[in-house]
Amino acid sequence: MNTLLAFKLTLVLLLLFILFNLARALFVLVKGESKVPMSQYLGRRVIFSVLVVILLLLALATGVITPNVRPY
Secondary structure (H helix, E strand, O other): OOHHHHHHHHHHHHHHHHHHHHHHHHHHHHHOOOOOOOHHHHHHHHHHHHHHHHHHHHHHOOOOOOOOOOOO
16 A cells, blocks of 8 residues: 555544544533533544644655645
8 A cells, every 4th residue: 555545544534533523522512411521522632633733744754745835
């Protein structure tokens, strides 16, 4: 498997997991009754968001992905 494809797949899966945790926190907020606090889901979302940013910075530093030089 290509390194770029594996990296993109990892990012997409992490972003889907972030959205899933955000939806779970919304459900706990609306429902009101839950054994697990809403902050647990929001904390997971923040941790995985930081992980995505770190992975993007590492990929830029190692040359796996390259920034767009001319955006227009």
